[in-house]
Amino acid sequence: MASKTLSAADFETPIESRFFEDYLPGAVYEYGSYEVTEAEVLEFASRFDPQRMHTDKLYAQVGPFNGLIASGWHTTAIFMRLFADHFLSKVATLPSPGIDEIRWLLPVRPGDSLKLRTTVVKARVSNSKPDRGLVTTKAELFNQDGQAVMSLLAVNLLFTRPPL
């Protein structure tokens, strides 16, 4: 894992002992980078999103895309890798109920180096199950030119810290 924390600020608690209470609304952190390779763009797309703008270099060159562009689902998968490696607790995370507002803002291309910015938007303890809470996080991916290429709202369910 080559990526690391890029922002001055980060969680006070390491990812192996992080619980719901550690996700503070307003906290902003940055992690990266993820290097996008042509081989991975082609392989992901040929398996999961075989549209020519993602799989066919010649077509992509002459089309309006000015070269090969990554599948949007490849971009969200790259988001997830950085999010799992640096943000989501290794011990308290339950399966996510869902994601809102994925926006693919600009093409992602082979050679791009992507950085994740996370902003905790809200956090609330579950009404029905007080041993867990829901954390909503705005996630943004930026390329090496500082352009936002993707954003989404992630909802994650995490256990609260157990009593000592």
Add this chain to the structure above:
Amino acid sequence: MASKTLSAADFETPIESRFFEDYLPGAVYEYGSYEVTEAEVLEFASRFDPQRMHTDKLYAQVGPFNGLIASGWHTTAIFMRLFADHFLSKVATLPSPGIDEIRWLLPVRPGDSLKLRTTVVKARVSNSKPDRGLVTTKAELFNQDGQAVMSLLAVNLLFTRPPL
């Protein structure tokens, strides 16, 4: 490509000559199936979503998950494969602006056989560029027991049919 149209109804126009006008609000089609293998669950998760419920068979067996479950992003990638193979025009599709309301409703497991149901929700020509339109589609994945495992709202940009 082993999957095929499963519903009695399908587009009247083949995928190689389909344009914006062929996406009729209210139309419901089904496509499948996609067989989920343990090897693919492990490979996808180890690369993009290395959480133990997705990558560690022993952990997943003793945890609350009752066995390995696929990454939600693997499930959306499987949706995309069926969507690209059967639904999205091969000639008129531009990059999608985004996705709303991804809901992971039930675990997807190795051995599952997934079917896609598409429902065109709305379709409107672009105000600023009348040679294209936006199609909003509700997509649902069902497993072999008929249970919905995932749903989302896809927004796709497609060219209108060129004048003869």
